[in-house]
Amino acid sequence: MALRPRLRGGLNAVFWELWSRMEFLTYMGAVFEPLSLALLVGGTIGGLILGATPGLSPTMAVALLIPFTFHLQPAQGLILLGAAYTSTVAGGAVSAILLKIPGAPANIATAIDGNAMARKGEGARALQLSFLASGVGGVFGVFVLIFLTPVLAKWVLAFSFPHLFWLAILGVTIIGSLDTKSFVKGLLSGCIGLWLSTIGTDDIYGVPRFVFHDSLTGGINIIAALIGLFAIPQVLDMMAKGRSSAVIEALEVPRHAILSAVRELISRARALILGTGIGTIIGIIPGVGGQVAGLVAYDQAQKFSPERDKFGSGHPEGIIAAESANNAMVGPSLVPLLTLGIPGSPTAAVLLGGLLIHGIFPGPDLFTTHAAVTWTFIDSMLIGQILMATFGILTAGIAAKISRVPMPIMAAAVLILALFGSYSVQQSMGDVYVMLGLGLGMYGLQKFGFSAAPLVLGLILGPIAADNFQTGSMIAAAQNGPWVYFFTGWLNILLIAMVLGSIAYSFWINMIVPRRKAQAQKAQAQKAGGQGHD
Amino acid sequence: MTDPVSKPAAPASANRLQHLVPALIVLAVAAVVAVTSWTQQPADVFVFPRLVSVFFVILALWNATRAVLGLSKVGTGLSLREALNILPGALVMIALIYGAAKFFGFYAASSVAFLTIATLYDPAKLTSLRAWLVRIAVSAAFMGVIYLLFAVLLRVQTPRGLFF
Numbered sequence A: 001m002a003l004r005p006r007l008r009g010g011l012n013a014v015f016w017e018l019w020s021r022m023e024f025l026t027y028m029g030a031v032f033e034p035l036s037l038a039l040l041v042g043g044t045i046g047g048l049i050l051g052a053t054p055g056l057s058p059t060m061a062v063a064l065l066i067p068f069t070f071h072l073q074p075a076q077g078l079i080l081l082g083a084a085y086t087s088t089v090a091g092g093a094v095s096a097i098l099l100k101i102p103g104a105p106a107n108i109a110t111a112i113d114g115n116a117m118a119r120k121g122e123g124a125r126a127l128q129l130s131f132l133a134s135g136v137g138g139v140f141g142v143f144v145l146i147f148l149t150p151v152l153a154k155w156v157l158a159f160s161f162p163h164l165f166w167l168a169i170l171g172v173t174i175i176g177s178l179d180t181k182s183f184v185k186g187l188l189s190g191c192i193g194l195w196l197s198t199i200g201t202d203d204i205y206g207v208p209r210f211v212f213h214d215s216l217t218g219g220i221n222i223i224a225a226l227i228g229l230f231a232i233p234q235v236l237d238m239m240a241k242g243r244s245s246a247v248i249e250a251l252e253v254p255r256h257a258i259l260s261a262v263r264e265l266i267s268r269a270r271a272l273i274l275g276t277g278i279g280t281i282i283g284i285i286p287g288v289g290g291q292v293a294g295l296v297a298y299d300q301a302q303k304f305s306p307e308r309d310k311f312g313s314g315h316p317e318g319i320i321a322a323e324s325a326n327n328a329m330v331g332p333s334l335v336p337l338l339t340l341g342i343p344g345s346p347t348a349a350v351l352l353g354g355l356l357i358h359g360i361f362p363g364p365d366l367f368t369t370h371a372a373v374t375w376t377f378i379d380s381m382l383i384g385q386i387l388m389a390t391f392g393i394l395t396a397g398i399a400a401k402i403s404r405v406p407m408p409i410m411a412a413a414v415l416i417l418a419l420f421g422s423y424s425v426q427q428s429m430g431d432v433y434v435m436l437g438l439g440l441g442m443y444g445l446q447k448f449g450f451s452a453a454p455l456v457l458g459l460i461l462g463p464i465a466a467d468n469f470q471t472g473s474m475i476a477a478a479q480n481g482p483w484v485y486f487f488t489g490w491l492n493i494l495l496i497a498m499v500l501g502s503i504a505y506s507f508w509i510n511m512i513v514p515r516r517k518a519q520a521q522k523a524q525a526q527k528a529g530g531q532g533h534d
Numbered sequence B: 001m002t003d004p005v006s007k008p009a010a011p012a013s014a015n016r017l018q019h020l021v022p023a024l025i026v027l028a029v030a031a032v033v034a035v036t037s038w039t040q041q042p043a044d045v046f047v048f049p050r051l052v053s054v055f056f057v058i059l060a061l062w063n064a065t066r067a068v069l070g071l072s073k074v075g076t077g078l079s080l081r082e083a084l085n086i087l088p089g090a091l092v093m094i095a096l097i098y099g100a101a102k103f104f105g106f107y108a109a110s111s112v113a114f115l116t117i118a119t120l121y122d123p124a125k126l127t128s129l130r131a132w133l134v135r136i137a138v139s140a141a142f143m144g145v146i147y148l149l150f151a152v153l154l155r156v157q158t159p160r161g162l163f164f
Helices: A003-021 A035-054 A058-069 A074-099 A105-119 A123-158 A160-178 A183-198 A222-240 A258-267 A269-284 A290-304 A316-328 A332-340 A346-357 A369-400 A407-426 A429-446 A452-478 A482-487 A489-533 B014-038 B042-068 B078-105 B106-120 B130-155
Strands: none
Touching: A003 A482, A035 A058, A035 A074, A035 A369, A035 A452, A058 A074, A058 A222, A058 A346, A074 A105, A074 A123, A074 A183, A074 A290, A074 A316, A105 A123, A105 A222, A105 A290, A105 A316, A123 A258, A123 A269, A123 A316, A123 A332, A123 A369, A160 A183, A160 A452, A160 A482, A183 A452, A183 A489, A183 B014, A183 B042, A222 A346, A222 A407, A258 A269, A269 A290, A269 A332, A290 A316, A290 A346, A290 A482, A332 A346, A346 A452, A407 A429, A407 B042, A407 B078, A407 B106, A407 B130, A429 A452, A429 B014, A429 B078, A452 B042, A452 B106, A482 A489, B014 B042, B078 B106, B106 B130
């Protein structure tokens, strides 16, 4: 009998907890306001076409769109960026399947079986399965974002100046060490970004720092930098191919009933569940991104499939696993971004820039002060996933045609968009110079193993790290000194351990593992040589 | 202006010298950052840059040492063919941004730059009238969209220069 009130209390608590998670429904109407819906539909269709175009990455597409959002309300701007992020990842499957050229790194695994199916005359079936799997994975990913983010955001309330400093440093080290093939160059890129963030006149003392040219007096504008770092290297990459006359062979897309694709997706639920689950987990891990999600899901789907021998020769499960994973990754990649300010992927890093220019900072304020903007944005991502799957199936044929736009036209178009986009933010030629300077420099660095993502993150998180470090140092000077303030307490120690852990893991993967593999191969070769002599 | 070569560039692989050049440039930048941070006053303004410069110099030194020892292998480098392919386009880009856009006006200079880049990298013969017509039509249409987006919709005031 005594249990009954306790049980009722427990059930009440669970009900209210669940009800509080339903807050996202309150703001759903804002997504259907005429301008918001137009931006969502336009961003989705535009993103699908941009994603389908080889050479235009989702990161670059989002970076080029940021100047347009500057003239919109924060919620509407974020709706456009979110739609572009979602649909460029999925749109990349079109060129992966029909041209065997992944539209984005996230679609590499899709090209394996997708193109093989298209060559067998099953292009439409492959595209339908790809968009349906993307839709299912994407919707699940956004639900993870909806239910996990507010919980983590509340946890962030415990963070003070030193913790926020370490968190910003963790963001740079984690993406610097996980997103590159060389951890030294990854961390160096992060350092360059942190240094670039200090350029300009100091806010408190009014003293110029590293101002080598007048255009740097106000510091480096994030949008101009994002456009330069992501768009200019791609323009130069296209130019590096020269007057290539190679004709891209596009495969025909015969008709295929959508309902049979839906039935097939349900019958291959194992690959869908695996892809969605793996994509979700990888999305939450900061700095990893869609490419890894797609490849890991493909690999696991192959291992668990009774038809694993058919993978690589046009097996639908290969597409389902890869596409559900790379879109399931999108929502969860925003969980660490919106709560801690650490992006889950390079595109999420650019999205962080989009948030900051609208004066929205990651953390608990997102769900209190900026609740309307945040929930409208998240809701739009949910609707956007459904629109993406629908328009993807309907417009795949058109996207495939547009994706064959000649490279010289594409290079010229991106350059002109970069010029106008970077100028339009502050109507300043200084921003345009900075954009080109950073772009040319980044192209050179990328050719030698440096990466743009950690540099961008250093540039974005630099001011957060610097402000918290300066304020923290002042408080520390008045208390027990910086050692106690920055290096003691369980949260400081946990964050420092994570910073060191991310560096150590990358060191292990990039330095120790290849050396051991080389040693093992050498030993094996010697052994084989010895046996040969015998 | 160098004419872009007609052959597509073969994938390059960087040698030790190629890795050494960016490694030394990054080291030089790190040194400038460190010297500036630790010598400029007031010190309070440079507290964070000083912290960054310490790690910047250490990592740049590590990277340069690896490049000197031939251990730096990540990255394809830039082949001569790729550099020659890029050169004319990069010159158009630099001329557009650092001079022409302001002097002639954004829209006029951008239209010419668009057409120039599209022509330089188009595999079609330069004598082909059809290819010229297509390129001119695409350039005009694209610049029309840009004008609608930036001048009409976003109302961005761009430098007019000599023309437009």
